[in-house]
Amino acid sequence: MNDIAQNTSPGRPRIAALVTEYRRYAHGQNIVDRLMGGYGWEGRWHYPELDVVSLYVDQFPENDLSREREARWPDLNIYPTIAEALTLGGSELAVDGVLIIAEHGDYFLNEQGQTLYPRYEFFRETVEVFRRSGRSVPVFNDKHLSWNWTWAEEMVRTSREMGFPLMAGSSIPVCWRIPAIDLPWGAEIEEMLVIGVGGIDTYDFHALEGIQCLAERRKGGETGVVAVEALHGDNVWQALDDGAWDPALFEACLCRSLSLEPADESRRHTYPTREELPNLVQKPPVAYRIEYADGLRATMLLMNGLVRDITVAARLKGQADPLSLLFYLGAGHEMQPNFFNPLCHHIESLMLTGRMPYPVERTLMTTGLSIAGVEALHQGEKTLPTPHLDFSYQVEDTSTFRRT
Amino acid sequence: MTEPTRKKLAIITTVWDWRSHANHMSERFFSGYPSQGRWHRPEMDMVSAYVDQCPEGDLSRQRAEEHGMAIYPTIAEALRMGGDALAVDGILLIAEHGDYPVNEKGQKLYPRYEFFSQIAQVFQEDERSVPVFNDKHLSYSFEKAQRMVAMAQALQFPMLAGSSLPVTFRLPSLELPLESEMEAALMVGVGGSDAMDFHALEAMQCMVERRRGGEVGVKAVQLMDGSAVWQAGEAGRWSRGLLEGALARSDSRSGIALSDGRPQDLVHSGELEELVENPAAYFIEYNDGFQATLLMLNGAVQDYTFAARLKGVSEVQSTQFLLPSKPNVTYSACLMAAAEHLFTTGQAPYPVERTLLTSGMLERCLESRLNGHQRLTTPELNVCYKAPEASPFCGSFV
Numbered sequence: 001m002n003d004i005a006q007n008t009s010p011g012r013p014r015i016a017a018l019v020t021e022y023r024r025y026a027h028g029q030n031i032v033d034r035l036m037g038g039y040g041w042e043g044r045w046h047y048p049e050l051d052v053v054s055l056y057v058d059q060f061p062e063n064d065l066s067r068e069r070e071a072r073w074p075d076l077n078i079y080p081t082i083a084e085a086l087t088l089g090g091s092e093l094a095v096d097g098v099l100i101i102a103e104h105g106d107y108f109l110n111e112q113g114q115t116l117y118p119r120y121e122f123f124r125e126t127v128e129v130f131r132r133s134g135r136s137v138p139v140f141n142d143k144h145l146s147w148n149w150t151w152a153e154e155m156v157r158t159s160r161e162m163g164f165p166l167m168a169g170s171s172i173p174v175c176w177r178i179p180a181i182d183l184p185w186g187a188e189i190e191e192m193l194v195i196g197v198g199g200i201d202t203y204d205f206h207a208l209e210g211i212q213c214l215a216e217r218r219k220g221g222e223t224g225v226v227a228v229e230a231l232h233g234d235n236v237w238q239a240l241d242d243g244a245w246d247p248a249l250f251e252a253c254l255c256r257s258l259s260l261e262p263a264d265e266s267r268r269h270t271y272p273t274r275e276e277l278p279n280l281v282q283k284p285p286v287a288y289r290i291e292y293a294d295g296l297r298a299t300m301l302l303m304n305g306l307v308r309d310i311t312v313a314a315r316l317k318g319q320a321d322p323l324s325l326l327f328y329l330g331a332g333h334e335m336q337p338n339f340f341n342p343l344c345h346h347i348e349s350l351m352l353t354g355r356m357p358y359p360v361e362r363t364l365m366t367t368g369l370s371i372a373g374v375e376a377l378h379q380g381e382k383t384l385p386t387p388h389l390d391f392s393y394q395v396e397d398t399s400t401f402r403r404t
Numbered sequence: 405m406t407e408p409t410r411k412k413l414a415i416i417t418t419v420w421d422w423r424s425h426a427n428h429m430s431e432r433f434f435s436g437y438p439s440q441g442r443w444h445r446p447e448m449d450m451v452s453a454y455v456d457q458c459p460e461g462d463l464s465r466q467r468a469e470e471h472g473m474a475i476y477p478t479i480a481e482a483l484r485m486g487g488d489a490l491a492v493d494g495i496l497l498i499a500e501h502g503d504y505p506v507n508e509k510g511q512k513l514y515p516r517y518e519f520f521s522q523i524a525q526v527f528q529e530d531e532r533s534v535p536v537f538n539d540k541h542l543s544y545s546f547e548k549a550q551r552m553v554a555m556a557q558a559l560q561f562p563m564l565a566g567s568s569l570p571v572t573f574r575l576p577s578l579e580l581p582l583e584s585e586m587e588a589a590l591m592v593g594v595g596g597s598d599a600m601d602f603h604a605l606e607a608m609q610c611m612v613e614r615r616r617g618g619e620v621g622v623k624a625v626q627l628m629d630g631s632a633v634w635q636a637g638e639a640g641r642w643s644r645g646l647l648e649g650a651l652a653r654s655d656s657r658s659g660i661a662l663s664d665g666r667p668q669d670l671v672h673s674g675e676l677e678e679l680v681e682n683p684a685a686y687f688i689e690y691n692d693g694f695q696a697t698l699l700m701l702n703g704a705v706q707d708y709t710f711a712a713r714l715k716g717v718s719e720v721q722s723t724q725f726l727l728p729s730k731p732n733v734t735y736s737a738c739l740m741a742a743a744e745h746l747f748t749t750g751q752a753p754y755p756v757e758r759t760l761l762t763s764g765m766l767e768r769c770l771e772s773r774l775n776g777h778q779r780l781t782t783p784e785l786n787v788c789y790k791a792p793e794a795s796p797f798c799g800s801f802v
Contacts, residue, residue, distance in 0.1 A: 024665040033666045040652030043711060043720030045669040065664055179799045180577045255438035258728035267422040267463065269431040269732055271443040313441065324441035328575070331729045335655040335706075336667060404576050 013050040013096035013351045016085045018122045020105035021059045022066035027103040027142050028057075029065060030337055034344040036073055041341060042404050048348045051075055054095060056085035058118065059105045082125040093133035097351040098126050101142040110147075112378040114201045114371075119144070120151035127158055136164035138354055140347050143170045144205050144367040145360075149388060152367045156360055165356045167346065168363035172206045172310065173213035174342040176328040176402050178256070183214040185397035188317035192298040193249035195257070196310040199302070200286060200374050207300045208288070208366045208373075210312045210327055215298060216362060216395050224293040224390035228369060229383035230376035233284035236301065237277070244289070245299045252313035252324035259308035272306065280306045288373035289383075293390055300373070342402040357400050361393035411448035411493040411747055414482050416519050418502035420453075421461040425500045425539050428736040429743075434471055437737035446744045452492060454482040456515070457502045479522040490530040494747035495523060498539040507544070509770040511598045516541070517548035524555040533561035535750055537743040538759075540567055541602050546764035546784065553760050564742060564752040565759035567603040569708060569725045570610035571742050572735035573799040575653065578723035579614075582791060585715035586615040589696040590646035592654070592709045597684070597700070598770060604698050604708055605686065605769075606762040607725050611710055612696050613758060613791040621786035622761065624689040626779040627769040633683040633699065642685060642697040647671050649711030649720030656705040670704060679704040686769045687779075691786065738798040753796055757789035 015035070019028030032055070038047040055078045057066045070078050079085040088094040102117040109115050119141060130136040139159065145152035145168055159166035183189070192215060196207030216222045231239055240250070254260055254271070262268050263276040272280055282305030290298040313324035329339045346357045368389045376384045413433060417426040431437075436445035453475045455464045468475050476482040485491040499514040506512050516538060527533040536556070542549035542565055556563040580586070589612045593604025613619045628636055637644055648671040659679045661668045670676040679701075686698040711722035728734045745753050764785045772780045 024663075029665050037666050038669060039667045040654065042652065043649035043722040044652050045648055045672070046652075068664070176575050178573055178575075251443060252441035255441050255443050257438070258732065258734050260438070260732050262731055267427070268435055269428070269437065269737075270435045271438075322441060330655050334657075334729070336657045336661055338655045338667070402576075 014053040014094070015050055015097045015099060015351060016054040016056070016095040017052050017099040017101060018056045018082055018085060018126070019058070020102045020107070020117060021061055021064065022055070022057050022069065023061055023063045023104070024065060025337060028101040030340045031099065031101055031142065031344060031347070032069070034340055035347065036076070039341045039344060040338065041345060048344065050097070050348060050351050053077070054079055054085040054088055056082045082122060083129050086126060086129040093129050093135050093137065095137060097137050098139045099142070099347070100126070100139065103143055112374050113199070114147040114374060116147055120146040120148065120155060123155050127162065130162060130164065136162050138165040138167070138350050140350060141166065141168040141363075143168070144370060145363055146367065147201065147371065149368055149371050152364060153388070156364050159360065165350060165354055166360045167350045167356045168360050169366070170206055170209055171329070171339040171343045172209040172327050173358065173362070174346060174401050175339040178326045178328050180403050181323070181325055182399040182401065183217045183314060183323060185217050186219050187217070189215065189218045189296055190315040190317055191246050191249060192296070192312065192314045193245050193253055193301070194298070194310065194312040195250075195253040195301045195303055195307060197302060197304045197308055200377060201370065204286070204288065204300065204302060204373055205366060205370045207302065207310055208369045209362070210310050211290070211298045211300060212362055212366050212369070214312060214314060215292070215296065216393070217397070218296065220294060221392060221394040222361070222365065223392050225290055225365065225369065225386050226293050226390055227291040227383055227385050228372040228376055229289040230373050231287040231289070231381050232377055235381060236285040236287045239287060246315055249313040249315060249322050252322045253311040254307065256311040256313070256324045256326040257307040257309050258326060261306055277306065286377070288369065288376070290369060346400065359393050359395060361391070365389060412451045412491065413448055413494045413496060413747065414452045414454070414492040415450055415496045415498065416454045416479055416482060416523065417498040418456045418500065418504070418514060419459065420455050420464040420467070421459070421501075422463055425736070426498045427463055428733055429496060429498055429539065429740050430467065432737050432740035434467065437740060438734065439737070439741060448494070448744070448747060452476060452482045452485050454479045459503070479519060480526050483523065483526045484530070490526055490532050490534065493534050495534060495536045496539070496743065497523065497536060500540055509767070509774050511544040511767070511770060513544055517543040517545065517552060520552050520555070524559060527559050527561065533559045535562045535564070535746045537746055538563065538565035540565070541763040541766065542759055543763060544598070544767060546767045549760050549763040553756055556756070562746060562750050562752050563756045564746045564754070565756050566762070567606045568735040568739040569603045569607035570754070570758070570795070571738040571797045573726040573728070573738070574797060575724045575726050577799050578721060579795060579800060580611055580712065580714070580721060582614050582793060583616045584614055586612060586694060587713040587715055588643055588646060589710070589712040590642055590650055591696070591698045592647070592650045592705060593698060593700050594702050594706055594708070595700070598766060601686065601698065601700060602762065602766050604700065605766055606759065607708055608696055608698055608710060609758055609762045609765075610754070610795065611712060612694065613789070615694060617692055618788070618790040619757070619761065620691040620788050622688055622765055622782050623691045623785075624779055624781045625765055625768045625772055626687040626777065627684060627773040628687070628777050629682055629684040629773070632777070633685040634677055636685060641687065642699065643713070644671055646711040646713060646720060647699065649722040650709040651705065653709040653722050653724040654705045654707050655724070656707050658704055676701070676704055686765070688765055734798070741798070742796070754792050755789045757787050761785060761787040
């Protein structure tokens with residue numbers, strides 16, 4: 001199969017965006033509008049050097065904006081099928097890059113609690129066009145690869161076999177960090193903890209990325225995961241009391257949060273006591289306990305109400321204090337979701353250079369961790385062996401998060 | 405129980421309710437605060453208080469009961485803890501809220517100078533001084549502010565003052581190198597006068613004081629508002645390039661960005677002029693010829709951003725001064741970390757002259773507004789100082 005080096009399209013890359021829906025603040029809107037209209041970047045307004053020329057929209061809710069955008073931007077057209085969006089209505093692939101953005105919309109919720117967003121389906125139809133055209137172009141897949149492990153694995157395998165760059169994941173690994181630090185490349189990590197918010201199958205993925213984008217930088221690189229355990233509700237508090245994770249990591253995460261909720265109606269700025277914690281966490285807490293092949297242990301906690309942001313802490317060998325940081329996403333929905341800016345910057349780089357800024361194996365791993373966590377919960381808070389996640393990958397030492 | 409080795413603090417304040425500076429700041433000493441990944445508990449206790457006004461919602465009495473703090477009817481008694489000699493090791497002077505008159509310049513006459521004078525009198529009478537932290541500006545009056553700094557020098561006590569903006573988180577974590585060859589600077593702020601404009605001016609000052617030659621004072625100021633602000637921009641009095649640099653750091657949403665989600669290049673789209681309710685421009689001309697401008701752009705943004713152009717550097721240097729929201733309003737912990745440093749070491753982490761000059765700039769700008777927006781020469785604002793080598797702000801260290 002041809003690789004992207006044979007892409008001879010003159011001038012600016014032309015991009016097709018396949019979105020589940022296009023409404024205000026949906027991922028599709030956030031990403032496509034930034035690529036089309038620009039965004040604040042460093043000390044200026046940045047207009048990406050590419051054009052989104054075609055759109056496939058799976059669902060049109062009442063507040064749809066895609067038709068308004070089609071009218072607004074003369075070069076952008078909505079097509080009724082994915083194949084037509086990729087061929088611009090012709091018979092062969094006619095774009096230089098593809099965005100798969102399938103995060104929102106009305107899709108079936110299965111009994112495990114997963115929303116069956118059609119990422120794999122979009123991807124498969126994309127690949128069909130690539131095959132038919134004898135040509136492939138870079139693909140960006142927003143967030144996790146699929147809710148189904150077999151499909152996620154197939155997506156990555158297909159991109160390797162056909163030789164096109166596949167970039168995936170959410171904004172978490174690339175957003176502002178406070179403080180603006182990375183895990184020292186090659187550091188030895190003994191234990192990690194991430195505290196996040198939201199529900200399983202949605203925000204667990206973001207928190208897991210918060211672990212993985214640092215863990216993969218450890219000595220020896222990523223060596224794979226051998227087991228995932230999931231806990232829920234009181235069992236999470238029991239695990240805390242049993243010392244299942246380093247209390248200094250828990251404190252570090254809460255002290256990097258900018259949204260730590262005090263116990264008494266905000267009239268104080270207190271650190272929560274053990275007794276206060278269950279009252280502050282509004283939904284039953286969730287924990288995923290991850291056992292890596294090289295012995296690293298990591299814990300993901302979802303503690304809605306106690307905090308409203310995502311923080312991570314790592315115990316490094318030979319260091320007295322944990323390394324800890326906040327993944328800064330802004331002040332909730334009161335602000336612009338500008339954490340999409342660095343993600344769009346990497347998308348632009350992918351489309352202009354054909355190089356992946358970070359390996360898709362990170363997203364494959366976090367996709368697998370999320371699926372395993374959801375499944376472990378569904379099976380009654382089990383520990384599940386994960387032989388399929390026992391794969392390794394390496395990252396370069398260059399940091400890719402937003403610092404400037 | 406207060407251990408004998410722990411330092412004792414007094415808080416002198418106007419009002420103490422749950423949204424007040426007094427509450428946010430005293431909490432950092434009562435309850436501790438997040439710092440570098442730990443819950444830090446200062447090795448000092450707030451043991452006495454003077455509270456000028458106690459309207460409904462007062463928390464000072466409750467805190468006194470909870471923490472064994474004593475409230476005294478006068479400042480002198482609070483400092484002497486009811487005895488006959490100065491009995492505390494540090495003082496927080498917080499006079500930002502409360503019911504006080506407003507003068508013709510639109511300044512609320514908070515009694516900072518009056519409180520400070522009483523503190524200094526106790527120091528003088530008792531022949532001993534301790535460090536004083538003064539929240540926000542020194543006084544609504546530059547002359548009174550000067551007298552405050554002179555009293556601190558005469559009685560040789562360390563003094564720290566100012567807003568939380570210079571010490572809060574920055575996105576990105578920008579610190580301009582000392583002795584930067586700065587060509588121009590622009591700050592964008594929001595909120596009312598004379599409350600929020602001070603914060604914005606001091607944030608601007610903590611950046612521009614790092615220019616070549618250090619701070620040499622201000623020779624003239626002018627405050628414009630309304631359409632004259634846009635006209636001044638067109639005439640090149642302030643730079644739209646720098647405004648683009650500052651707003652590129654904003655995460656606010658308004659106008660189109662709010663109604664349908666499209667991020668807006670406000671500087672070039674024409675939307676800015678529609679969104680801003682009543683723009684104001686504070687022009688500051690320094691003695692070395694450097695010029696800096698604060699634009700207050702209510703309606704368009706809700707955050708504080710800064711941009712500067714350095715000689716020989718093509719990219720605009722810019723950042724957002726991040727003000728984390730409720731519940732923890734962590735920026736006040738950043739400020740109290742600086743106050744704690746003052747009380748622990750007896751050294752102010754940054755010069756009080758920054759706040760003195762900013763207090764004067766604001767007062768003279770408001771005078772310009774009162775005098776038909778005239779440019780005012782300000783020979784009295786010849787405040788000279790050197791910026792600190794390391795100017796600690798939250799997130800600048802791990």
